[in-house]
Amino acid sequence: MRTTETAPAEYLRLDNQICFALHAASRAFGSLYRTALRDLALTYPQYLVMLVLWEHGELPVKKIGEHLRLDSGTLSPLLKRLEAAGLVQRERSALDERSVTVRLTTAGDALRERAQRVPEQIATATGLTLTDLTDLRTRLHHLTTTLDAATPDPAADPTPE
Amino acid sequence: MRTTETAPAEYLRLDNQICFALHAASRAFGSLYRTALRDLALTYPQYLVMLVLWEHGELPVKKIGEHLRLDSGTLSPLLKRLEAAGLVQRERSALDERSVTVRLTTAGDALRERAQRVPEQIATATGLTLTDLTDLRTRLHHLTTTLDAATPDPAADPTPE
DNA sequence: CACAACTCAATTGTGCACAACTAAAGGGTA
């Protein structure tokens, strides 16, 4: 007698692997970025924040969090480190004193130039064609959207009778 | 005058998105697992370790690390927490005193039963077919292998003249 | 105006990832 039926087990084992595959791939990307970003003295999440700022110029913490799906618990200390590195400046908004505006310094803006070559390095390392990269990106984006929709928001009212 | 050519910029921006897509997808999976594993009182990485042990029964720390691509810096404290929870038992090997064997306790083995339903919940939440899941898993696995090969091993001799 | 509800950032606490290092044990060779 077995504790498990084999029929569901095969199916079930599969997505254990998909979650692990995603976890491992994410960490492998992390290692690669760590290497590529060493010269810029940025961590990978710091680089993501800089990308958002390079694109949008100036944003409140809240908006950065929306772009990156991160909350203040992660961003506050990260932004302090970027400020300590002289790359950004944080200033409490005059219009709404609750909000803190994050702005690039001259050094932060200048770093953009040196960061230009990073993505190409990464793309080469993936060994994928532009088409494959686009396709994978699309799938992952779609997957994230689906997963987010399927995950109950911990802040949501659990029983709104 | 622009600081950046538009031609490479389009190409370069793309894989900024792929790395972010992977990062976001990984974290979205994390949230989903956090919810699914709440009843089992396991974190997602702890669940991965348990999966390895359920499959292989008894392994030294080193082997667990090879399966999950994790080192002792991550595994040692994690395994201590699993031991404190009564799920595993750690014992220094008699044959090789450097090695620590990790074994499931009765409770750890019993948890397998309750964990059976987790993967199905997850698979459903992805909203993907079995075929799509398999395909994505394969792509990610391949991507990880490629990335690992492209990432210089930090422990490797940097200039072997 | 008063007050409740909400918003935003920051803080606290737990856990994971990883580099760098330490310590103990094992294995090989002069």
Place this chain on the structure above:
DNA sequence: TACCCTTTAGTTGTGCACAATTGAGTTGTG
């Protein structure tokens, strides 16, 4: 046997992710 090199866990320190909480500020409503 003595010495060196390697292997294996563990420890330390830094940084990220996230839940829960705090506190200041804002908004809506009576």
